[in-house]
Amino acid sequence: xxxxxxxxxxxxxxxxxxxxxxxxxxxxxxxxxxxxxxxxxxxxxxxxxxxxxxxxxxxxxxxxxxxxxxxxxxxxxxxxxxxxxxxxxxxxxxxxxxxxxxxxxxxxxxxxxxxxxxxxxxxxxxxxxxxxxxxxxxxxxxxxxxxxxxxxxxxxxxxxxxxxxxxxxxxxxxxxxxxxxxxxxxxxxxxxxxxxxxxxxxxxxxxxxxxxxxxxxxxxxxxxxxxxxxxxxxxxxxxxxxxxxxx
Ligand SMILES: [Zn+2]
Numbered sequence: 001x002x003x004x005x006x007x008x009x010x011x012x013x014x015x016x017x018x019x020x021x022x023x024x025x026x027x028x029x030x031x032x033x034x035x036x037x038x039x040x041x042x043x044x045x046x047x048x049x050x051x052x053x054x055x056x057x058x059x060x061x062x063x064x065x066x067x068x069x070x071x072x073x074x075x076x077x078x079x080x081x082x083x084x085x086x087x088x089x090x091x092x093x094x095x096x097x098x099x100x101x102x103x104x105x106x107x108x109x110x111x112x113x114x115x116x117x118x119x120x121x122x123x124x125x126x127x128x129x130x131x132x133x134x135x136x137x138x139x140x141x142x143x144x145x146x147x148x149x150x151x152x153x154x155x156x157x158x159x160x161x162x163x164x165x166x167x168x169x170x171x172x173x174x175x176x177x178x179x180x181x182x183x184x185x186x187x188x189x190x191x192x193x194x195x196x197x198x199x200x201x202x203x204x205x206x207x208x209x210x211x212x213x214x215x216x217x218x219x220x221x222x223x224x225x226x227x228x229x230x231x232x233x234x235x236x237x238x239x240x241x242x243x244x245x246x247x
Pocket of ligand 1: 091093129173
């Protein structure tokens, strides 16, 4: 089993200038074929200039390099796009699910609350990052909700893949956002998505809470208590992606 770490959307700060970051996608080899966790931007996002992307271009520095489209990275790794049989979404903001139309045959696995938030009425300011075009091709969805299971001491939902994968609800940044844990040969990899910024000690806690929700302190404590769990958030500094694979 191998996990490839992909950066599907570079988005750098204007101030301070040295803050650079990518957006994490996992390409996991499983017994059910390739499972992609989040998609980054899709090829269509480089053609349609959405309002939220225009806003990002003002607030941040976005190179918008079409080579970052995950479908192109999948091909560069030697796979075909249709080898990606399943896509697990942490949440449905444009920078996490824009690539869905590039994998039209893949089955989409997401928390029911997130799907309902995406397809329902826009209610909160972060909902402006949902773009309905991303599911206009009507993909098949598999929706999940909690049933009392645990991954460590987090409420969690077992996904139907081997190696073991868990959807870990971390609601706050969006109504139904989840992290995703993947079992490694030793220990775990835990993508805590946009629920925290565990490697960022420069941003004040109130700002992290405002944008990312309430989980950051718990995630930091968990990371320090469990060195066998390799953790990341969705937006990581560029050097982090240099570790291109993990087994
Ligand atoms: Zn987000």
